Amino acid sequence: MSLVGFFIQLALAVVTWPFDRRKVITGRCFRLVAVVSSKLTPYWDFAVHGPVPERMRKPNRTVVVSNHESNADPFLISFLPWEMKWLGKASLFKIPAVGWSMWLAGDIPVTRGDQGSAKGAMAQCAKWLAKGMPVMIFPEGTRSKTEELLPFKDGAFRLAIETGSDVLPIAVSGTRKALPKHSWRFARSRALVTVGTPISTQGMTLADVERLKGLAREQILALRASLVPLSSAGQGEKEGARAA
Numbered sequence: 001m002s003l004v005g006f007f008i009q010l011a012l013a014v015v016t017w018p019f020d021r022r023k024v025i026t027g028r029c030f031r032l033v034a035v036v037s038s039k040l041t042p043y044w045d046f047a048v049h050g051p052v053p054e055r056m057r058k059p060n061r062t063v064v065v066s067n068h069e070s071n072a073d074p075f076l077i078s079f080l081p082w083e084m085k086w087l088g089k090a091s092l093f094k095i096p097a098v099g100w101s102m103w104l105a106g107d108i109p110v111t112r113g114d115q116g117s118a119k120g121a122m123a124q125c126a127k128w129l130a131k132g133m134p135v136m137i138f139p140e141g142t143r144s145k146t147e148e149l150l151p152f153k154d155g156a157f158r159l160a161i162e163t164g165s166d167v168l169p170i171a172v173s174g175t176r177k178a179l180p181k182h183s184w185r186f187a188r189s190r191a192l193v194t195v196g197t198p199i200s201t202q203g204m205t206l207a208d209v210e211r212l213k214g215l216a217r218e219q220i221l222a223l224r225a226s227l228v229p230l231s232s233a234g235q236g237e238k239e240g241a242r243a244a
Contacts, residue, residue: 005029006104009033012029022106030102030105046193049192059084065156068140072178076172085134087110087121129165130163139156149220161205165201171194172193172224173233174232194227196220199216
């Protein structure tokens, strides 16, 4: 699917380059490849939980933030009905077909631990936001090994305040079992993503970064809690209780 999707995306890039400078078409093509791949994976049952508000079907100057459980998270989040540019590890962009598609989609590479790379990536995110294109960032910076959220890094929230963008919290649940950390072994999983309420940064300064992080984290925790009983995470807890 990745290879077929890349060639379709490449053809679209050539045709749409003169008028689609926001790379909406090539971006949506890449996300749809992820959706189709998810649907074709017999172990996975992925879906969006709850209605997506009409006003959120075409967000513009928005920094989207989510908890991060697994490499399967991008497949699940791609089910959301809008295009956004993803901040991702630079190493992912070197993967044949997948990495090439990320470049064509306009996603942004960042090298973990490299301040220069991080600064350049945030500048690229700001350019996309200025064009009215949302960006997607995992504020934990990496996948959590446990059910606990890792501390949030400042980058996504500084970016939102500096660009006057809203912060949109979303949450995922169930993907940890779909593709465990440090493993490429697929497992049976019911995973869900849900959308929260945008947080306005109007009137905020960089002194409000911690408060903004707290507001987003609070929403993500509440959203995830609503998903756990419906996802494979909750099903695993029930099975453990029955075994006990």
